[in-house]
Amino acid sequence: MPGTELFGAEERKEVNDVMETGIFFRYNHDAQRKGIWKAKEFEEEVKKVTGAQYAHAVSSGSTAVATALAAAGIGTGDEVIVPPFTYVASVEAVLFVGAKPVFAEIDESLCLSAEGIKKVLTPKTKGICLVHMCGGMANMDEIMPIVQEHNLVLVEDAGQAFGASFKGIKVGLFGKTGCYSFDFFKIATAGEGGVLVMNDEATYKLADSYSDHGHDHIGNNRGMEEHPIVGFNYRISEIHAAIGKVQTARVPEIVQRNNKNKKLLVELLSKTEGISFATLADPEGDSATFLNMFLPDTTTAKAVVDEFNKAGITGFNYWFTNMYHFINQWHHVKGLKTASALPVEVLGAPQDYNNLDLPKSQEVIGRLISFGIRCTWTEEEIQALAKNISACVEKVLVPVN
Numbered sequence: 001m002p003g004t005e006l007f008g009a010e011e012r013k014e015v016n017d018v019m020e021t022g023i024f025f026r027y028n029h030d031a032q033r034k035g036i037w038k039a040k041e042f043e044e045e046v047k048k049v050t051g052a053q054y055a056h057a058v059s060s061g062s063t064a065v066a067t068a069l070a071a072a073g074i075g076t077g078d079e080v081i082v083p084p085f086t087y088v089a090s091v092e093a094v095l096f097v098g099a100k101p102v103f104a105e106i107d108e109s110l111c112l113s114a115e116g117i118k119k120v121l122t123p124k125t126k127g128i129c130l131v132h133m134c135g136g137m138a139n140m141d142e143i144m145p146i147v148q149e150h151n152l153v154l155v156e157d158a159g160q161a162f163g164a165s166f167k168g169i170k171v172g173l174f175g176k177t178g179c180y181s182f183d184f185f186k187i188a189t190a191g192e193g194g195v196l197v198m199n200d201e202a203t204y205k206l207a208d209s210y211s212d213h214g215h216d217h218i219g220n221n222r223g224m225e226e227h228p229i230v231g232f233n234y235r236i237s238e239i240h241a242a243i244g245k246v247q248t249a250r251v252p253e254i255v256q257r258n259n260k261n262k263k264l265l266v267e268l269l270s271k272t273e274g275i276s277f278a279t280l281a282d283p284e285g286d287s288a289t290f291l292n293m294f295l296p297d298t299t300t301a302k303a304v305v306d307e308f309n310k311a312g313i314t315g316f317n318y319w320f321t322n323m324y325h326f327i328n329q330w331h332h333v334k335g336l337k338t339a340s341a342l343p344v345e346v347l348g349a350p351q352d353y354n355n356l357d358l359p360k361s362q363e364v365i366g367r368l369i370s371f372g373i374r375c376t377w378t379e380e381e382i383q384a385l386a387k388n389i390s391a392c393v394e395k396v397l398v399p400v401n
Ligand SMILES: Cc1ncc(COP(=O)(O)O)c(C=O)c1O
Pocket: 060, 061, 062, 063, 065, 086, 087, 089, 090, 131, 157, 158, 159, 160, 181, 182, 183, 192, 193, 194
């Protein structure tokens, strides 16, 4: 959790600025707020780090994805290609804007593959919710031609990849809209928060209104504002934005430190037979929040996880069995269970969600174990971790009789 690793006086000062004005609301109250606009400053910082022309902060990464989809023009009945490996929020967001998720295969990049997308494309496909997983990036050289050829709406969920890029362009900026999460577990945290980025003003304005009950935010009298559209409350508070602003400014340094630590860990683990790593379409663009290692197969990976637990090794994720990140555990999603009916249930699902055929994704996630990289690790700590990981893998792959 690099964001929370570097938490300090600057965050406290920014929060204190807000406490002193007592204005926690991001809009209006111009006179009382004494020039303190933390949400705006957070957005400016995200623009600086990403190079986006527009940025809009909201209450979470989840509401950022929902807003990103809606502002990109995705709505009721639209078919949207999604990965089976993501935080479940990406799929929930598609369902909550009324659209129909269509699951496609990922590959060793841990993201949707061009091949997987092509397999499920139909004339009904409206868009893709492309998720850049585990600090890395999808192969944009292969995916963008499909987007262009089929005139698809691309929305990027870079919830786990703030600071990552592909060939010099930050992930999140390839699509109509892109978004990042600033929850407690991310490279930069606001406590809770999310930011959408885009390069056109009309989409930005739509996102700004949609995430605040449709308010047009013109003038300084909230009660008299027009509402060009129906929206909802996805607003971020000034307190959260104050923290997000400082944390965002730390990201370039965190990415650099993460990469240095990951490089050493990879170098050490490469010596152990049976360990390989997830592919990076652009190794230079890695945000390096995770070391994503593959074992030869699912059975071996599960046995290695058991060894890690026995050895007291922590800080890793085995996504194949965790409850949030892989489709195998999303019984509620597959069953379309919610408090009331989801539009997809009424309109008809494009796939039989309980009988999806995604062998490549099963195989890839089955043998994947990810370690969170800490930017504050010392070289000794990395050496010790690598030694412990290797010992566990060797125990499984070369059992002692
Ligand atoms: C890829 C991805 N998208 C969206 C989200 C949702 O973000 P939040 O927790 O800020 O709502 C997450 C959170 O883990 C995520 O990993």
